[in-house]
Amino acid sequence: xxxxxxxxxxxxxxxxxxxxxxxxxxxxxxxxxxxxxxxxxxxxxxxxxxxxxxxxxxxxxxxxxxxxxxxxxxxxxxxxxxxxxxxxxxxxxxxxxxxxxxxxxxxxxxxxxxxxxxxxxxxxxxxxxxxxxxxxxxxxxxxxxxxxxxxxxxxxxxxxxxxxxxxxxxxxxxxxxxxxxxxxxxxxxxxxxxxxxxxxx
Amino acid sequence: xxxxxxxxxxxxxxxxxxxxxxxxxxxxxxxxxxxxxxxxxxxxxxxxxxxxxxxxxxxxxxxxxxxxxxxxxxxxxxxxxxxxxxxxxxxxxxxxxxxxxxxxxxxxxxxxxxxxxxxxxxxxxxxxxxxxxxxxxxxxxxxxxxxxxxxxxxxxxxxxxxxxxxxxxxxxxxxxxxxxxxxxxxxxxxxxxxxxxxxxx
Numbered sequence: 001x002x003x004x005x006x007x008x009x010x011x012x013x014x015x016x017x018x019x020x021x022x023x024x025x026x027x028x029x030x031x032x033x034x035x036x037x038x039x040x041x042x043x044x045x046x047x048x049x050x051x052x053x054x055x056x057x058x059x060x061x062x063x064x065x066x067x068x069x070x071x072x073x074x075x076x077x078x079x080x081x082x083x084x085x086x087x088x089x090x091x092x093x094x095x096x097x098x099x100x101x102x103x104x105x106x107x108x109x110x111x112x113x114x115x116x117x118x119x120x121x122x123x124x125x126x127x128x129x130x131x132x133x134x135x136x137x138x139x140x141x142x143x144x145x146x147x148x149x150x151x152x153x154x155x156x157x158x159x160x161x162x163x164x165x166x167x168x169x170x171x172x173x174x175x176x177x178x179x180x181x182x183x184x185x186x187x188x189x190x191x192x193x194x195x196x197x198x199x200x201x
Numbered sequence: 202x203x204x205x206x207x208x209x210x211x212x213x214x215x216x217x218x219x220x221x222x223x224x225x226x227x228x229x230x231x232x233x234x235x236x237x238x239x240x241x242x243x244x245x246x247x248x249x250x251x252x253x254x255x256x257x258x259x260x261x262x263x264x265x266x267x268x269x270x271x272x273x274x275x276x277x278x279x280x281x282x283x284x285x286x287x288x289x290x291x292x293x294x295x296x297x298x299x300x301x302x303x304x305x306x307x308x309x310x311x312x313x314x315x316x317x318x319x320x321x322x323x324x325x326x327x328x329x330x331x332x333x334x335x336x337x338x339x340x341x342x343x344x345x346x347x348x349x350x351x352x353x354x355x356x357x358x359x360x361x362x363x364x365x366x367x368x369x370x371x372x373x374x375x376x377x378x379x380x381x382x383x384x385x386x387x388x389x390x391x392x393x394x395x396x397x398x399x400x401x402x
Contacts (some may be wrong), residue, residue, distance in 0.1 A: 042374035050298060064290055073290035089265055089274035096209045096267035099301045138250045
């Protein structure tokens with residue numbers, strides 16, 4: 001059985017939990033508290049030298065890190081990843097956008113507000129706020145004429161972007177004026193077997 | 202013919218140029234000076250709302266952004282991307298690592314030193330230095346027992362990580378003690394049809 005090293009408040013962990021649940025793939029979940037350093041122990045670093053969750057332990061005994069790489073692995077050959085080459089690349093485009101332009105700003109501020117907002121972190125908030133809103137503007141513009149991010153079908157691109165967008169308010173981002181994003185969030189929540197970010201499966 | 206919107210000093214642009222050249226795919230290159238705001242014009246934002254190079258204009262007239270998504274698109278079905286499912290996921294794992302843990306630290310400091318090191322940027326350098334060296338340590342540990350990042354074969358995972366690693370010194374990172382990384386850089390440079398970061402093709 002697949003084994004997922006996870007941390008329940010993590011949107012990156014949530015992406016993987018959601019895909020596994022929607023694909024009805026059985027998995028065992030191991031909770032690691034990142035605030036207690038449980039992903040930086042020698043034991044965990046032997047599994048993922050980058051010291052982060054989510055981490056997937058596959059049935060071949062090998063480990064796969066990076067949430068969006070795990071999503072791609074799990075979704076290959078399923079309706080959650082298009083089979084057509086250009087659409088697959090578009091899915092990846094949005095997942096790289098998520099990890100580069102979205103997550104480091106929107107998710108990071110939420111994490112700081114959940115854990116500890118030190119003065120050093122507070123000093124970085126204005127820049128992250130600006131870059132986070134810029135990422136949301138790119139999404140809003142794209143979704144204004146589309147139902148989902150790629151090929152008008154729900155895919156792992158939507159899951160990757162939904163994970164931290166729908167809880168952006170927990171990091172102080174105001175989504176009130178982003179009507180296309182809000183409508184898309186509703187469509188994502190309406191998918192079969194949807195689970196909330198706080199659910200283990 | 203494929204058209205690449207590019208900026209010659211960019212390592213992200215270089216990745217795409219290198220793959221196109223090694224695959225012997227003809228392409229037209231359009232240089233945009235990001236320091237002069239040429240990727241933030243209304244004309245360019247209509248092509249890529251995220252306002253960044255590299256951007257690939259495909260023969261279907263559609264645009265593909267995000268360097269590592271472009272790499273995956275170009276490499277599918279070639280020796281630069283493994284055909285086996287788990288190895289493909291491992292390639293993606295390293296490319297997401299590159300965009301999340303490596304590029305924002307190592308490439309960004311190089312870009313600042315090339316363009317303008319403002320006091321606001323200077324204040325962020327110590328943290329980026331720490332995170333950049335942490336990323337290099339993950340690479341060094343992985344390469345200590347391997348010739349390439351995935352499957353003991355040269356792939357787009359190596360290209361993605363080589364782009365900003367081999368010029369990390371331009372951002373003030375000292376690679377002197379990273380012997381596995383240095384030996385791997387030599388192996389990357391020894392690949393057929395290799396081009397330097399300053400070469401257009």
